Amino acid sequence: MDLVREAFHYQSRFAGSTMVFKIDFPVTAEPAFPSLVKDLALLAQTGFRIVIVPGAKEWIDSVLTEYGIRSRYINSENHNSIRITDARAMPFVEMAAFHGAARFMTALSANHCDSVIGNFVRARGLGVLNGQDMEHTGRVEKILVKPIGKVLDLKMAAILPCIGWSASGKPYNVPSGEIALAAAGALGAIKLFIVSAEIPAGQNNVKNLRLTPKEAETILELNKDPGALPDLRLALAASKAGVERVHIINGREEGAVLRELFSNQGAGTMIYTDEYESxxxxxxxxxxxxxxxxxxxxxxxxxxxxxxxxxxxxxxxxxxxxxxxxxxxxxxxxxxxxxxxxxxxxxxxxxxxxxxxxxxxxxxxxxxxxxxxxxxxxxxxxxxxxxxxxxxxxxxxxxxxxxxxxxxxxxxxxxxxxxxx
Ligand SMILES: CC(C)(COP(=O)(O)OP(=O)(O)OC[C@H]1O[C@@H](n2cnc3c(N)ncnc32)[C@H](O)[C@@H]1OP(=O)(O)O)[C@@H](O)C(=O)NCCC(=O)NCCS
Missing domain, CATH: 3.40.630.30 (Gcn5-related N-acetyltransferase (GNAT))
Known part of the structure; x- marks a missing residue:
């Protein structure tokens, strides 16, 4: 009964607000995936504005391997390891990205929730980094807020694959983390969920960790490896970009999103903008x-x-x-x-x-x-x-x-x- 009460409380608090879900590709193969999508569909139907940014990294890797294309990577200051998407790889990257997005569309439609996979991301090429032409690897120039808003007004979920297009229509491969970050900021999302495949099943030590951006920063500083804790790094960036609450949720755990949303207990690691600073x-x-x-x-x-x-x-x-x-x-x-x-x-x-x-x-x-x-x-x-x-x-x-x-x-x-x- 208490749980129902809590749920109503949070439902009325958050309804009508936008939430962005960045979901790792391997999560789509987990037994918990159907119930995750069911929960997203429920949220969309009850008035939450749901934006999904499917990750596709692992699927892109496997498609490229299948077609005998070796990926090369570059390390940069801000990005730990970025794929150089060349002209040969790009059609396969697009195919893999849309395959990842289609998994959500299919699962959502099985739960009576319509969705739109769209070209909602205007991208720009990364150009030449440290002498290396990054070719079709891009970054977000802007999120097309208006068309996304129209989709959300219709209670449909908006799906943003990891592809963006330049003003002249050139496609770029953009990391889904960056898209999620930019979308959460541009859409004024009250929450960004990072649904991770990195957290091993049954791991409880990340449960209910509530961190201020400062605390998250300290954890990252203590961890000398710049490639470590990519989810926490993304969460911190989103929180700095003004997203009030960023949650890292275990994609293997059933019901984690609803628990995080509708119970006082929560279900994962949360970074909150420091409303307590005073x-x-x-x-x-x-x-x-x-x-x-x-x-x-x-x-x-x-x-x-x-x-x-x-x-x-x-x-x-x-x-x-x-x-x-x-x-x-x-x-x-x-x-x-x-x-x-x-x-x-x-x-x-x-x-x-x-x-x-x-x-x-x-x-x-x-x-x-x-x-x-x-x-x-x-x-x-x-x-x-x-x-x-x-x-x-x-x-x-x-x-x-x-x-x-x-x-x-x-x-x-x-x-x-x-x-x-
Ligand atoms: C209770 C108290 C701490 C609330 O502080 P506050 O900063 O004004 O509260 P918030 O701004 O967080 O919340 C305001 C809301 O709570 C409501 N509210 C305030 N006191 C309330 C009370 N005693 N009972 C029910 N609702 C109350 C307000 O009407 C307002 O409602 P709204 O959001 O629908 O307009 C403050 O009124 C107070 O100092 N009360 C006396 C001390 C006390 O009772 N302490 C608790 C025992 S330790």
Missing amino acids: IRPLETQDIPDILRIMEPLMRQGILIRRSVEDIQEKKEDYWVFGIDGQAHACGALHKWEKQGEIAAIAVDGAYADMGLGSRIVRFLVNQASKESLSRVFVLTTQSHDWFETLGFTESTPETLPEERRKFYNPERNSKVYVLEL
Whole structure:
């Protein structure tokens, strides 16, 4: 039941928005592929604007091998290894690219979802790199947003194969990662999904990793091999290009896209643009500000009374939302065994309804997740409805950690709301 509730919440939040799916070619041969396409069809039918960028690399490799054409590659600063697509290879590359795209069209149509494979990408040749003529290897010049928009308006999925055409109609082989990146940016996609064949089946350690671009950058820096983690590299580039949320999903895992979209738990690695950048640890000089914010709420009994000393004592647990250097909202995460208590959420009245409160809560949930806590809970007398909108569900004082239960005040009779992580 909770799952259905969560799903409705996210459905209404995202419906009508554009999502781009870059899907590795080997995923199309996985047992999970039919259900992935079924989910994409469902999303398109329920009002999401679905853009698919099929990868074709492995299929191009096999077609070229079959026809006795050896691919040559070049390493460049930005691209790890790019295929030099010469005139002989190009017709085979086109054939392979459209074969990859057709797999999606066929599978979508079996799920009553129409789609259009189109020349939605204007490309330009890479020209000569380090003395090497790149011939038919190109890059995105622009994404043709209007025709894609028309297709999406009809609730059809738009499929962008890894081919782009120059203004004069010359075809170029363009890496699908670049097309996905450019399409997500140009279409104002709220999400880019990178459906990867790189993650081994059953591998769980990438689950629920929530990274800021800075954290992703650190991981990539630590990994000296420039060719390593191409999905993470692409995700970071997309996030820097303004895509709010980029998800790397295991293409072998059934239902991963829906889980990532419609549950609080998520299902893969996510890079989010740093909406939390204004949130920082509490400093001693913030205490008067946050007490000023809390005072009317404490007077009304909405928050329990806290003194300077109370806050100072647990200073490490507190975070503030700073605007122009001044704290305008706050919140705390207290740890009790494997659970986290979200407390002292308060927003300056002058900054109400601007999303500060929910951002602080999401931030604290994310912190709890990073610290491998199993759930977070909150005790509230008057804000339970608000916590419900953030995915929390009602529980009972009996479920509180033993140490915390000792301090539960039956007279105050706070409601207990929880979020499993
Ligand atoms: C609850 C609180 C933190 C919300 O902060 P905020 O920054 O204004 O909230 P957001 O901008 O993220 O969300 C605003 C939405 O929540 C709604 N909302 C705010 N307080 C609410 C409450 N107590 N119950 C239900 N909905 C509430 C607003 O009407 C608004 O709805 P809308 O988006 O449909 O217009 C803030 O009102 C507050 O400081 N309350 C007192 C302290 C408190 O109750 N803390 C929780 C216990 S620790």
